[in-house]
Amino acid sequence: MHTGCEHEHTATISKADLVKQLLALLPADCVLFEAEDLNPYECDGLSAYRQLPWVTVLPNSVEQVQAVMRLCHQYQLPVVARGAGTGLSGGALPHPNGVLLSLAKLKSILSVDTLGRTARVQPGVRNLAISQAVAAHGLYYAPDPSSQIACTIGGNVAENSGGVHCLKYGLTIHNILQVKLVDVTGELLVIGSEAFDSAGYDLLALITGSEGMLGVIVEVTVRLLPMPEQAQVVLAAFNDVEKAAAAVGDIIAAGIIPAGLEMMDKLAINAAEDYAHAGYPRDAEAILLCELDGMRADVVDQITRVQLILSQGGATEVRLAADDTARALLWKGRKAAFPAVGRLSPDYYCMDGTIPRRHLPLVLRRIAELSQQYGLAVANVFHAGDGNLHPLILYDANKPGELEQVEAFGGKILEFCVEVGGSITGEHGVGMEKINQMCVQFDALALTQFHAIKHAFDPQGLLNPGKAVPTLHRCAEFGAMHIHHGKTPFPELERF
Amino acid sequence: MHTGCEHEHTATISKADLVKQLLALLPADCVLFEAEDLNPYECDGLSAYRQLPWVTVLPNSVEQVQAVMRLCHQYQLPVVARGAGTGLSGGALPHPNGVLLSLAKLKSILSVDTLGRTARVQPGVRNLAISQAVAAHGLYYAPDPSSQIACTIGGNVAENSGGVHCLKYGLTIHNILQVKLVDVTGELLVIGSEAFDSAGYDLLALITGSEGMLGVIVEVTVRLLPMPEQAQVVLAAFNDVEKAAAAVGDIIAAGIIPAGLEMMDKLAINAAEDYAHAGYPRDAEAILLCELDGMRADVVDQITRVQLILSQGGATEVRLAADDTARALLWKGRKAAFPAVGRLSPDYYCMDGTIPRRHLPLVLRRIAELSQQYGLAVANVFHAGDGNLHPLILYDANKPGELEQVEAFGGKILEFCVEVGGSITGEHGVGMEKINQMCVQFDALALTQFHAIKHAFDPQGLLNPGKAVPTLHRCAEFGAMHIHHGKTPFPELERF
Known part of the structure; x- marks a missing residue:
């Protein structure tokens, strides 16, 4: 502990x-x-x-x-x-x-503007409750973290949360217009505007994802989207994880932006299948779930192209969900994957790194190698279209030293993400967990700039102390591990 | 002067x-x-x-x-x-x-990654030169300010520039991944990453649009997009400006996101027609140009719906450009509108406010009233889909006092933009021009927070002094003009 x-x-x-x-x-x-x-x-x-x-x-x-x-x-x-x-x-x-x-008691939806397609909500409103409240108007709030039934919009802003659909619809920052923030002295700041751009420095983006370090979010104006006319999902099975990863790149390279493009490997597939009976092919090494949404004509056209790309990419099976029930069942398995994997071992550790999409095959291979090396099984369930990995490392916290091994293994994964030009977090934030990896991602100059920003909002460091941005002293203790851009020991990367 | x-x-x-x-x-x-x-x-x-x-x-x-x-x-x-x-x-x-x-001599395109769809460019590279360099790969850089033949990417980042197509494709911030910045002490900072999200505070958004106040941009990694399979444009003529403005809302409300949705009023139409011979209907009070792009099937479907919406919205004429030549001709008039209006009077003053789209009819009516009141003609040519207004106030700088009148008139327009929940700038920045209006848009607390951010990058205030963010002293001299959100003297606004 x-x-x-x-x-x-x-x-x-x-x-x-x-x-x-x-x-x-x-x-x-x-x-x-x-x-x-x-x-x-x-x-x-x-x-x-x-x-x-x-x-x-x-x-x-x-x-x-x-x-x-x-x-x-x-x-x-x-x-x-x-x-x-x-x-x-x-x-x-x-x-x-x-x-x-x-902020749990601040849970009112203050107003909904169906014409302007916005809603003003208090921070304790649950993510899904927004979509439920505006469903009758044919609208919804797009970011959908897997915890959306429970997590709140204030926390979503603090973490700049994503979700299955952020490939097409963006992160929280792309779906909010205005935030009211109580600063460390108790003053109320209004940040952003209803217009599409604001004058002055972009404090809205600065606050979003700042993990409670700069102020307390007390109101959020979110953008609402019209529900798509149609949504369809295709499942593709592969006998090779790297082929599945390559197919992800092929779909994007064809100019198609799926609403969601998710990948699961064999361990995750079987765990999810045991739990949710989604009808996944148990013998596949990996599956992709690719959802298209939009206007009917467009979805029909694109889904045909996606099926072709997946077949040409070596999929052993390409299956179109016949109707909304079949579509919901395919997603049910994906959404249950985390708790399902949780039944495979006493504990698991969920990592959250992002990489440029083109490096997916390489990074998955590296995770498999590290899994062998540490003797710890890994299930991969993730937002492949975004290059946002979620390796789940299985372990037993009661075995002495195993948590430390897991943390070391997880750290190695994140450092490799940085190595290939990615980031140590996609949507879960740094918090306490990844504070050491911040020393890998950023050099002293960048960290100093972060501290200067913090000082501009909270000179005494009273807000969420010790989180998100490590002190230079901590990084010095952690070791001089900063990997400079472009100086990689991995020859596979040299052509990039 | x-x-x-x-x-x-x-x-x-x-x-x-x-x-x-x-x-x-x-x-x-x-x-x-x-x-x-x-x-x-x-x-x-x-x-x-x-x-x-x-x-x-x-x-x-x-x-x-x-x-x-x-x-x-x-x-x-x-x-x-x-x-x-x-x-x-x-x-x-x-x-x-x-x-x-x-930064004019730093004008190399350093690398193009056609697979990852990015380009690393120096700040002095012209906006259009990026698209030209990657055209052979079927790619382009989306933000297209009307100065794109001359303006540079470094300036685009500094101003967070938009353009005709930013309704669909976003501003500069939505189309860049990484910036290299030389700070006030000469140190080089790398900001952002190639992955879709970064750890730490969002310095990339903070730098973008910061108008040279926080550092000097020396390299930009831009996102490239595949050229759309098809683009089509519709011209619609209206005998009433407010009907045209209402039709803008109708198109968006139908769930259609045009690539561009531009509006010109009678004065602008006739000036552009004299200059570019685009075939605009000279007797119309306003025209809309609505461009749709994307997959062929989708464009065909949407353009039909747009034509119907425009007709139902009271357009006196709805004209689809028959081919690419006709399409280019329709855009030629729009792109030439500023210099064309420039021929109508010795001088003109271009304003740049943004408003929530639903207030377009109201704000256009107010501009017309102010035009009467000040006795100065106004031509409106603007990004209607974004709610980004560009009223061009015609005047003669040689007439004593006329520039001062124009500035007062322009100030009133911007203050009305703030009044309806908008912003004093869409894409042209604050610079020197709108520094007084910053006192209208923001209260002392917000301005103080801006100064704290500035201090975090440039404690001695050496970078672009006196621009973008006014001192509290200046605002006090300008007068206590801050208009509080929601406390409007305009009864038309009360239902919002």
């Missing part, structure tokens, strides 16, 4: 006094301070990191968020904001001497 | 010594210091603002840019970077005691 904090904040107020002052600002049921009440907040989706907060608050209004922030600023207390706690990188891990600020 | 600078920098070195030191770093033909050599750099496309720089340098390499920046930093000299000087907001206006840093 790890605990998170590099920045040690010494308390400037006793816990009893803090609770008393918070109770003057918030109703009694909005302030939690007993260990039993704090337990649900000790970790997020990355359960390897646990820490009880000092106090948890659950404000009912933006004004209460501001009041809490003013109080914390007055006493220089760390604040960690939390949405639904579904994050996978430990970004919402509490601070032992800090306030855990849950 | 205006001069730009609020920040007065006192020279810490004589001009003769500076020239001598620059000549030690750069070849002799790369350092200009005589008035006759400096003249071409006294303004950009906004010729109302003029100022000779102290010295102009034209480095041949990134290393030379770094050497110049180190020298300027050592002597705390202001630096203004300049691309092709086609900017329309005075962003490249020189500083009287500063170095004008032209």
Whole structure:
């Protein structure tokens, strides 16, 4: 078990006094301070990191968020904001001497503009609840992380979440227009506008994906899209993982932008099949699920081309879902893949690296080699069209030393992603989990610039301390591992 | 005539010594210091603002840019970077005691990756030159400002430029992957990655559109797109500007995303027709040009739907360009509209506000009212699909007081854009021109946050001083004109 904090904040107020002052600002049921009440907040989706907060608050209004922030600023207390706690990188891990600020009670959809196709929502609104609320108008909110039934829009903005459909529809940043942010002093900032571009520096993009380090998101204006007239999905089976990876490139190279283009390898296929009975071919080394959506004529035309490309790419089977029921069943297996893989071993560790799509075959081969080397099985279930990998490393946390092995293995995967020109995170954020790999991805100059940005919003470092951006000191301890662009020891890469 | 600078920098070195030191770093033909050599750099496309720089340098390499920046930093000299000087907001206006840093000699296309569909280019490469260089591979670079034959990619990044096709293909930020930036101290930062998302704060978005305030762009990796299989354009004529504006909303509401959706009013139509003989209907109050591109089947289907929507929206004529020659002719008129309007009066002033698309009819009516009130004619030629207005105010700079009237009129238009939830700039930047309107768009808190960001990159304020973000002092002098969101005196807006 790890605990998170590099920045040690010494308390400037006793816990009893803090609770008393918070109770003057918030109703009694909005302030939690007993260990039993704090337990649900000790970790997020990355359960390897646990820490009880000092106090948890659950404000009912933006004004209460501001009041809490003013109080914390007055006493220089760390604040960690939390949405639904579904994050996978430990970004919402509490601070032992800090306030855990849950946005769970701010869960209203404030307004829907069906003509302008936008919705103003509070941060605690669940991702899927937005689409459900506007479905009657033929609209939906496009980003769809696999946790979309539970995760909240505030957390989505903080992590710049993606999902199965972000190949075509983009990440969270591409689907929001405006954010209201409470800054570290309790002031309310309105960032972005309803127009397609804003004057001034692009603070909206800066805030999005900033993992709670720059402010607390208290309102989001999202873009809504019209539901596509038609959607169809094709399943293709391959007897070779690298052939499947190459077919991904072929589809994109043909100028087709699928709504989703997902890949699963044999281990994942069989786990999902045991769990969801989706009708996947169990003997395949890999399958691709390729969804096309849009106007009917266009989908029909493109799906025919995709089927041809997949066959020419060596697929042993190409299967078009006959109707919406068959389509839902094919997706059911994919969506259940994580928990399904979870049944194969006591624990698994989900990585999240991105690479330029053309390197997919190379990177999958490297992961297989590392899997052999570490003696740890890996299931691959991922957003192939984006080059966003999700290797799931299977292990047993009760075996001494195995978690450390897994972390070392995962680190190697991420470092290879950087090596081929990619990134250590696609959509899960850095949080606690990948903070060492940030030293691999970025040199001291870039990290210094990140710290300068942080300082511009939060000079005392009170917001989510110790997350997302490592200190230079930490990187020095981790080792001088920065890999410079273009200087790779891998000859396969030289032609790029 | 205006001069730009609020920040007065006192020279810490004589001009003769500076020239001598620059000549030690750069070849002799790369350092200009005589008035006759400096003249071409006294303004950009906004010729109302003029100022000779102290010295102009034209480095041949990134290393030379770094050497110049180190020298300027050592002597705390202001630096203004300049691309092709086609900017329309005075962003490249020189500083009287500063170095004008032209990137014109860095004009190589460094590499093209046809598989990954990217190109690495130097900042002085012309926008159109990128598309020309990759045309043989069936690829192109999508953002197409009307100055694309001359403007450079470095300037495009600095201004986050758009163009006719950004409705479908996005602004510059949506079409770049990586930027190399020389910071104020001369260090080289690599920002972004080839993968679809990056770890850390989104510095790429922050740099894009930052108008030379945060660093000097010395390399850009752009995304390339496959040329669409087919493109078709429809012209629709209306006897009422507001009907044309409403039809814009109808097209988008039907779920169609045109590649371009442009509007011209009667004054612009006739000016363009005189100039380009595009065959526009001279008696129309407004025309729309709607281009669809993509797969052939899709374009055919959508163009039929667009024609129907336009007819139902009250168009008096709907005309489909029969072939590519006819299509090019229709666009020729639109592309020539600015110079064509320029022949109607001694001078014109081009505004650049954006509004939520649904407010187009209201805002056009308001512009017409203001035109009456100020007694100054306005031609409207603009990106209607984006809600990006370009009112061209006609005037005569030789008439005493007329420029001041034009500026007041233009200011009123921009303030009304903010009023309806829009922005004071779409694609031309703030520069010198709109610096007062920044005080209308943003409150003191937001401006303070902008200054903190600036400080994180350029603590001494040496990069492009006095542009883009006004001091709070300047805003106080301009008057307490901030219009708060949602508190509008216009009852027409209350339902939104």
